[in-house]
Amino acid sequence: MNERLAVGDANGADVEDAFRWAKGQDDLGEPLINNKSVRSSIADWYCEATGLKNTKLRTMSALSKGETPGPEASITKIVSANKLQDIGNFGMDSLDMAGMLKTDDPEIQSFQNAWLGAPGLRIAGGTDEILKNIIAERVLGLPQDARADKGMPYKDIPSGKV
Ligand SMILES: Cc1cc2nc3c(=O)[nH]c(=O)nc-3n(C[C@H](O)[C@H](O)[C@H](O)COP(=O)(O)OP(=O)(O)OC[C@H]3O[C@@H](n4cnc5c(N)ncnc54)[C@H](O)[C@@H]3O)c2cc1C
Numbered sequence: 001m002n003e004r005l006a007v008g009d010a011n012g013a014d015v016e017d018a019f020r021w022a023k024g025q026d027d028l029g030e031p032l033i034n035n036k037s038v039r040s041s042i043a044d045w046y047c048e049a050t051g052l053k054n055t056k057l058r059t060m061s062a063l064s065k066g067e068t069p070g071p072e073a074s075i076t077k078i079v080s081a082n083k084l085q086d087i088g089n090f091g092m093d094s095l096d097m098a099g100m101l102k103t104d105d106p107e108i109q110s111f112q113n114a115w116l117g118a119p120g121l122r123i124a125g126g127t128d129e130i131l132k133n134i135i136a137e138r139v140l141g142l143p144q145d146a147r148a149d150k151g152m153p154y155k156d157i158p159s160g161k162v
Helices: 002-007 015-024 036-064 073-100 106-121 128-139
Strands: none
Touching: 002 073, 015 036, 015 073, 015 106, 036 073, 073 106, 073 128
């Protein structure tokens, strides 16, 4: 849970970067920000970024009272990693093939880094699927996945070896 808390605070291209980028890019003679699908994505990322900020503040309050990070840190990790990947994809898509080129432009680099790094972030510290299980079971209190080895000591789990 400590690792997820740290990963969930990962730096990278965020909604402000996507917004600034969309305002400065041309989309067939129109500013990219006028594209409805781009506007819709930026609105989604804004909601996610605001939710993340407030969830992190809640976690900081808990930590300041001596509590340990709870399973809600899984929410921060899964939302931030997926948002980073979406924003990286958006930046790279808008650059078309030029997105593949090495550049010194820090704005483009931030999209390239997100595009290359976010898929790994969705695995490291617990994959999306594992985090969804944690959120379902420990945050929402939904029934657990069926597990034949539940409550069984590791040495007794059938391995297939004779
Ligand atoms: C960039 C990066 C950095 C890393 N850094 C470190 C590090 O510093 N230290 C370290 O120890 N490890 C590190 N790792 C390893 C990382 O912790 C593991 O890769 C991760 O926990 C997933 O485990 P796994 O690779 O064994 O996948 P598996 O557990 O084999 O999962 C394979 C697939 O099956 C799915 N799956 C597995 N179990 C379930 C289930 N119960 N329900 C639904 N789906 C399931 C997974 O979601 C995944 O899609 C890093 C990984 C990456 C990508």
